[in-house]
Amino acid sequence: MNHPKTLNPFVLGGVVTGRRFAGRASEIARLRALAAAGQHAYLFAPRRYGKTSLLREAFAWPGRAAHPSLVWCDCLPTVDARGLAQRVGEAVTLACRRGRPSEWIKAAASLFKRLRPALSVGAEGDVHVTLEVARTATGPLPDLEDALAAIQRLAESKLHPIVLVFDEFQQVAEWDSHHQTEAVIRTAVQQFRRVACVFAGSQRHLLQQMFADRARPLFKLAAPFPLARLTRDELEPWLVERFGDTGQDLEREAADAILRTAAGHPWATQYLAHFVWEKAVARSARRVTAAIVSEGLGEAQRASGTFYAAEYSALTVAQRRVLLAIASEPTSAPTAAAYLARQDLPAKSTTSQALRSLLEKGYLENQDGQYLVSDPLLGEWLRRQHEVTATARPVTDT
Numbered sequence: 026m027n028h029p030k031t032l033n034p035f036v037l038g039g040v041v042t043g044r045r046f047a048g049r050a051s052e053i054a055r056l057r058a059l060a061a062a063g064q065h066a067y068l069f070a071p072r073r074y075g076k077t078s079l080l081r082e083a084f085a086w087p088g089r090a091a092h093p094s095l096v097w098c099d100c101l102p103t104v105d106a107r108g109l110a111q112r113v114g115e116a117v118t119l120a121c122r123r124g125r126p127s128e129w130i131k132a133a134a135s136l137f138k139r140l141r142p143a144l145s146v147g148a149e150g151d152v153h154v155t156l157e158v159a160r161t162a163t164g165p166l167p168d169l170e171d172a173l174a175a176i177q178r179l180a181e182s183k184l185h186p187i188v189l190v191f192d193e194f195q196q197v198a199e200w201d202s203h204h205q206t207e208a209v210i211r212t213a214v215q216q217f218r219r220v221a222c223v224f225a226g227s228q229r230h231l232l233q234q235m236f237a238d239r240a241r242p243l244f245k246l247a248a249p250f251p252l253a254r255l256t257r258d259e260l261e262p263w264l265v266e267r268f269g270d271t272g273q274d275l276e277r278e279a280a281d282a283i284l285r286t287a288a289g290h291p292w293a294t295q296y297l298a299h300f301v302w303e304k305a306v307a308r309s310a311r312r313v314t315a316a317i318v319s320e321g322l323g324e325a326q327r328a329s330g331t332f333y334a335a336e337y338s339a340l341t342v343a344q345r346r347v348l349l350a351i352a353s354e355p356t357s358a359p360t361a362a363a364y365l366a367r368q369d370l371p372a373k374s375t376t377s378q379a380l381r382s383l384l385e386k387g388y389l390e391n392q393d394g395q396y397l398v399s400d401p402l403l404g405e406w407l408r409r410q411h412e413v414t415a416t417a418r419p420v421t422d423t
Contacts, residue, residue: 031306034267035299038292041075042082044267047291048259049079052252056083059248060093060188060221065214067194067224069232070252071390071399073292076225077192079252084188093186093221096120096176101193106206107165109197110140113172114156117179118142120187136175136182139168166209173213176220186219195226198235207235207242214246222247230385254289254392264298268313273305275313282318288401296402300325326406333406340388343371347379348388349411352404357394 036045056079059066070076084095098116103109114137121133126144133142141157180187191197197206214222224247226232235243261280268275283301287293301321305313337345350368351359358364359380360373370376380396383389390399398404 031271033299033302034270035295035302037296037299040081041078041295042085044270046075046078046082047263047294048255049075049082050259052079052250053083056080056223056250060084060186060223063186063217063219063221065222065224065247066250067226067232067236067247068250068252069226069229071229072227072387073290073400074227074252074254075291076227076252078291080190080192080223080225084190093188094120094179094183096179096187096189097192098190099192100196103196104200105165106169106201106209109206110165110168110172111156113169114140114142114175115154117172117175118144118154118156120179132182136178137171138174139171140175166205169206169209170213173210176213177217180217180219186221189220189222191222191224193226194224195228195231195235198231204242211242211246223250227387228385255291255294256289257284260284260287260289260294264294267298268302268305271302273302273311273313276315278315279313279318282315282322286318286322286401286405288397290399290401293401296329297322297325300328322405325402326409329402330406333403336388336403337407340383341379343375343379344383344388346370347376348383348398349407351389351396352398352407353411355395355397357396359396 034045056066068076068080084093096116096119098109098112100109100112103112117136118130118133121129121136123129123132126146130142130144143155143157145153145155176187176189197210201207214220224232224236229251233249235241236245236247236249238244261284264280264283265275279301283294283297287297297318298321301313301318304317304321304324308317310317337348340348346368347359347370350364350370354364354368356364360376362373364370365373365376371379380389384391387399388403390397398407
């Protein structure tokens with residue numbers, strides 16, 4: 026068995042909590058304050074900003090015996106209101122966990138009027154929750170109403186409040202074309218007592234349409250909660266500590282290189298640091314230098330290159346040109362005549378359309394008026410590919 030000190034302290038993907046979670050102290054404090062007050066928020070950020078990790082970390086409530094119970098509903102797999110009813114119902118059932126399975130299912134069943142939860146135990150003792158959703162002439166909305174009402178009944182049955190998280194909530198907008206599901210959710214949430222809701226998602230434009238459009242049922246039901254990138258003050262001591270946990274000394278120049286390349290992006294920082302740590306271990310280096318960071322970055326680029334190439338090739342020619350331009354030169358005025366000419370971009374209308382599409386797809390983001398490539402390592406890959414192409418381009422006689 027490996028000694029814990031030989032394990033890579035940086036995670037390539039998935040949810041991170043505890044010592045592997047970086048920064049966000051002010052966001053955690055604010056989320057907890059909103060939850061304690063029974064207030065609702067919609068949290069949005071580009072992909073891989075660690076929204077799920079943040080919410081898991083915020084509502085772990087260490088050291089508090091009477092902390093709010095967390096009910097987690099992942100909306101991403103849903104394709105209709107029936108599916109959402111099932112996901113909410115399963116989340117409620119999981120939140121009822123207690124004692125023997127028979128006690129657990131009895132407690133969960135008492136919260137529903139229409140839905141019927143069930144438990145099955147696997148060969149290794151793992152418990153699976155299923156929910157029977159009736160297919161009736163009335164359609165799925167009454168089932169969703171029942172699932173949401175069970176949230177309130179759960180809050181009333183406990184001595185402490187509930188935090189209800191709808192993760193990837195923008196998925197509802199993809200299939201709820203007539204906003205009937207949104208209307209059901211609004212009615213239920215308005216009747217909640219001692220229940221705080223967090224609607225989280227990665228497609229900012231969809232969430233803002235849902236909560237900021239006066240014509241939509243969820244208008245102003247929740248307060249906006251945008252996530253920015255992490256600061257140097259949050260990341261540098263965390264990086265030093267994490268490398269130090271495995272007996273490595275991160276030099277200041279090496280820390281600068283990681284922070285400059287990852288640009289405060291939570292996932293990119295973890296990802297790059299993972300490969301830097303691997304290179305340091307391979308060298309048996311106790312001091313992590315800028316040269317080792319450069320080697321780690323090269324390895325990270327090779328590991329993700331196939332994925333980036335597939336993503337890039339799926340874009341239109343105009344989108345590729347705009348994405349490469351922003352990667353090469355972030356700007357606050359991407360449709361200005363001087364920028365279009367300098368980056369050899371297509372007409373203003375074509376560039377504007379490509380910008381909107383790249384923003385909606387999550388390839389670009391706008392931070393304080395500045396357009397950036399959302400994934401800094403994709404930006405680095407694009408710049409490297411462009412340099413290789415430019416170097417390989419034959420010189421012709423004039």
